[in-house]
Amino acid sequence: GVTLHLSGRDAARLAGTAEACRARGATVRDSLLDVTDAGATRDWVEDAGRLDLVVANAGISGGTGGATEPADQVQRIFATNVTGVLNTALPAIAAMARQAPGPDGVRGRVAVVASIAAFVAAPGAPAYCASKAAVQRWAEALDATERARGIRLHAICPGYVRTPMTARNPFPMPFLMEAEQAARRSLDGIARGRTRVAYPLPLYLVARLAGALPPAWRNALFSRLPAKQALD
Template sequence: MGILITGASAGLGAALARECAAPGVTLHLSARDASRLAATVAACVAKGATVHPVGLDVRDAAGMAAWIAGAGRLDLVIANAGISAGTGTGMEAPEVVRDIFDTNVTGVLNTALPAITAMAAQAPGADGLRGRVAVIASIAAFVAGPTAPAYCASKSAVQRWAEARDATERKRGIRLHAVCPGFIRTAITDRNAFPMPGLMEPEMAAQRTLAGIRAGKLRVVYPWPLYAMSRIIGALPPGWRNALLMRVEPKAAQA
């Protein structure tokens, strides 16, 4: 089985790689800095997987297309790489907003579109599919948060794109999945000064992500209580929602 994961050096991406690692599995892992992949690679090799790491920025469209086209058979591609800018006034300078959209939207498309092209040329696997593409969005996709507008909008864009594109790709034997996690414990969330309901470890998030993909869910969302809360808040009149969310303590900027 061939699996490709972007942003695999830490957090959910690294946990997904470790969870997928097994004898007979070939993992293609990327991160902007190849040296940061070393720990993930070692853990996956120890579990019996064959691992091909690469230092590559998802914003590099030509580089991503070449990498994916040369990977061989891919049964699952996970577009995981993403960034945030923290929350609060002043966190979204113009250049930061562009970086967020370039990584979280364009970077996802630079991963998913070549993967779909490659999968369309593959023979169906044992499950009858040519392949699966999972896009890591966020529960933030369902709330237009005024303290992190670019992040919320970028995650909403890829969530909606994946869910809509799945309807047509199914006809070619390719499935798409929009993965919308809540709070996951990472070096970034460790600096948050506000409550994070449903906070989970990366390993648990990876397990829930992969279980949802295996079950064929178009929208893989967790935890449910936070999802329900986000849908309620997202349904409020915009003025009410903004007034409520502007009272949340700011989040530190991403390093």
Template sequence: MPSLSPYADPAAILITGASSGLGAAMAQGYARVGVTLFLTGRDESRLAKVAQDCRERGADVSAETLDVTDSDALAAWIEACDRRRPLDLVIANAGISAGTADGTEGVDQTRAIFAVNLNGVVNTVMPAVAVMRPRRRGQIAIMSSMAGFRGIGGAPAYCASKAAVRVWGEALRGALASDGLAVSVICPGFVATPMTDVNRFTMPLLMEADAAARLIRRKLATNTGRIAFPWPMAALSWIAAALPDALADRLTRRLPAKG
């Protein structure tokens, strides 16, 4: 019996940041006969491996090495993908974090994080909206983070970039609903990816990328507006966002750098 949800079985899916981590896991999860995947990432060799794995699962795959901060190149690629097969789902997943410079993000790191995590999402979403809006159908997913609910002293730019895209995505959901477009914001906790592999602290409720990707796919299929997981960490993040400043400062201030 066919699904009643128009979002349950997307046939043409575009994913940025697909060369590793959650992007790769989502691409592999969606890959099957009848599905066309448009994948982009910055690492050509890793992207090629993900693309080949998806082809072996039966998907038609087009992979392009792009930098999401290049707005013109990204827009041209998204438009070309849509001409090849009208996009059902666009996942703005590409994102970076950074190591620390003297215990905090340096100026160059800060600019790079905003360029990818904020501008890169805008550079992905706006061309997607432009091609989807005339036909009044399509779904857009924006990758935010639990870190977007309350700033943490060790990663101010990362937290701020994820907060910006979360709020923007939530607003877009309402703004684009009358155009027939669905927007979801994804707020994961800790997921085992190359990005988190560099962390030198305990990561509570760490999830494997495949498990996180399965959860995201289930929630996107039902057009869930905010996909925040795992739920205990989501609850703690919501509480942290409501704490008085004096208490929040003690809990979120940067820990001393360790050798």
């Protein structure tokens, strides 16, 4: 009974997702799109009509390890994880500001998918951690002011989720979740009106503790771990 606007770069995976949603009763408008293309993303958002919830979920990772990140990898991560989020969220917020409030008094919601990695400056994944920290803090800060216009922002900060991206991790991932479980926890947090939706709690608490350590102590701690065990 809902209308979904879905985008992605992989035509086959996008089509499969769209068909699965249609089978469950949704109206789906799917578009092949790269969110790093600001103009195309803006047009896609503006053509959608009324938007009740926008999920800025596109994200990439260079993996984890002790080697210096190549410059082009750093640029790609920030282009997708930060600029891609802004390319999606900013036109959505502008469109929502012109909408009438819904039954709950909210004009629209924007959920930015960050990560528990946002809370730890892990030496093994500096660009990934920094990009996720940027969008997490941006969403949380903006929510405080956009509420006055009836628009809500939510920073979604999951731990490890079983996806093609994490499938490449050659190390045990504590509290690994299935994608459906993560989606349900994210939507539940949004429905409860939480600005920050972070889960699972044990991993979140560990990340906050590690993030509170002095940088020298934190770097020394990570240097004692096997090369591939930074948060991702």
